[in-house]
Structures are given as C-alpha cells and as structure tokens.
Amino acid sequence: MIRAVLAIVLLLAGPVHATQDAFPGLYDVTGVASDDVLNIRSGPGASHAIIGSLPPDATDIEVIAPDDRHRWAKINFREGTGWVSMDYLVPHPGQVSGFVPDIRHCFGTEPFWSLTYDQPRITLSMPDIEPRDGLISGYHGSLSRRDRFAFTGSFFPTAAGDREIQLFVRQEICTDGMSDREYGIAADVLIKRPTAGGDHSGTGFYAGCCSLTPPSAR
The missing domain is CATH 2.30.30.40 (SH3 Domains)
Known part of the structure; x- marks a missing residue:
C-alpha cells in the first residue's frame, strides 16, 4: 500500500515523461x-x-x-x-518512470554482502555476521530526482543487538566488479548497530548494485 500511494503521488506530480517505460x-x-x-x-x-x-x-x-x-x-x-x-x-505492467523500482536483490564486493528482498521481508548476508532477517517499513522518493529512492527498515532483534538499515538506490548503470555483467540500479547501504554506549559506532556503509530478479533467477 505504501508503494502504491507513493507511485501515484510521483506520477501525478511529475511531467509527461513520467509515463514512459522505466x-x-x-x-x-x-x-x-x-x-x-x-x-x-x-x-x-x-x-x-x-x-x-x-x-x-x-x-x-x-x-x-x-x-x-x-x-x-x-x-x-x-x-x-x-x-x-x-x-x-x-x-510487465506498472513499470514507468518515477515509480519505486521493484528490487529483489542487492549485492556488493570487498566486503561481500547480499540483501534479498521479498516484500516486505529482507535477508542480509555478510561475511562477519550470521544472516539476518528483517522488514522494510518505508519507501521514499526523492523530491528533486525521479531516479533516486530510499528504503528504510530494521532487522529482527538478536543477541547481537538491533540493526537499522537504510538502502539508497539510483537508476544508473552499475557493475558488480566480478564479471562483465551490468545492472541498472546502483545502491548504497547504511547498516546501523547501536553499541553498549548507545551510539552507532557499529555502523557500516556499503556500496553495490541491485537487480529486479532474485539470485536464483540469474
């Protein structure tokens, strides 16, 4: 529902080219x-x-x-x-310029990380932690750019501490650094983990690419 409302608002607020295929x-x-x-x-x-x-x-x-x-x-x-x-x-229907991209998988290298997304559930895999499950709870379109979006959410509590996640995506050509493949969405991911002192010194910032298909489909 959040995505549908945002999509309608973006389409009505934008110029004619917003109805072009994305x-x-x-x-x-x-x-x-x-x-x-x-x-x-x-x-x-x-x-x-x-x-x-x-x-x-x-x-x-x-x-x-x-x-x-x-x-x-x-x-x-x-x-x-x-x-x-x-x-x-x-x-597929509904894929027009300005709509929130229906991403399914984001990933990056050095360090390796992978985020799978099946609305609203997410799973994060990284070398230094056990796979974490959570939910995306918010979608945000840029007020000044039709090709920039943000996803916000959190992971389910564990003994390692709560983690918040912010995923910022932009529609541009991106490479995975491991092959000659290309992707149409670049991503920056901010993962915040509070420490015992209450700050966010455990925060990690990662970069990579996103795909509209799950890993198993490629």
Whole structure:
C-alpha cells in the first residue's frame, strides 16, 4: 500500500515523461513461434553475432537499458551482456518512470554482502555476521530526482543487538566488479548497530548494485 500511494503521488506530480517505460524493467518474450527462439546478439542490431537465445516462453527478463532508438534491449547473459530485439518483448505492467523500482536483490564486493528482498521481508548476508532477517517499513522518493529512492527498515532483534538499515538506490548503470555483467540500479547501504554506549559506532556503509530478479533467477 505504501508503494502504491507513493507511485501515484510521483506520477501525478511529475511531467509527461513520467509515463514512459522505466529501465531497468522486467519483460516477457512475445511473438516468437513455439518452435523458434529469440536470438541474443553481441550488439544492438541484427548484423551482430548471435551469442545465445531465449525460449519463446521466457519471462522475467531484466532489461538493463535500451539502445538510443529503443529498438534493442541490453540484458545480462552468462557472465556478460547481450542484446535482444524489443519487437519481441512486452513489459510487465506498472513499470514507468518515477515509480519505486521493484528490487529483489542487492549485492556488493570487498566486503561481500547480499540483501534479498521479498516484500516486505529482507535477508542480509555478510561475511562477519550470521544472516539476518528483517522488514522494510518505508519507501521514499526523492523530491528533486525521479531516479533516486530510499528504503528504510530494521532487522529482527538478536543477541547481537538491533540493526537499522537504510538502502539508497539510483537508476544508473552499475557493475558488480566480478564479471562483465551490468545492472541498472546502483545502491548504497547504511547498516546501523547501536553499541553498549548507545551510539552507532557499529555502523557500516556499503556500496553495490541491485537487480529486479532474485539470485536464483540469474
């Protein structure tokens, strides 16, 4: 409900371009014969080499960004990226500029961290702590930028102490530092853990990327 209300407010308050498709976004393959495939190419055009394919019933394809003419879509494929024709993709409904992105997984390296998100539940995994479960309780859109958002929440209490989390995301190209993959959302995460003295000297600040699909889907 919070997300729905925020989305309506952002759409009504913004200019006409707010109704344009947002990227990254989730798409399904359409218009491909049952005995055919949708080719993945090395670049945005039919003259580029075929490097793979998508089945005719493929769903939840995360389009990172379109080309300049919005004819070809960049997607992640294996350990890199590829391009598919947007003539054979249909977007999931409700993905328009200014809406809170429906992220499912954020992650980073050095140190490694991973945050999975299945509304409203979150799970944080990091090398120095046991996996922590919690809830996202708030969503906030920037008053001056349509591509900036903040998520706030907390983890369930444990013997290690309560932890608050603030996730700041922006829609821009991001790399994971471990492959040639690209993602359409960059993230900064602030995790606050109060110490015995009552301050937040246990706070950690981390950076990484986010995806609209869970880890198991990639």
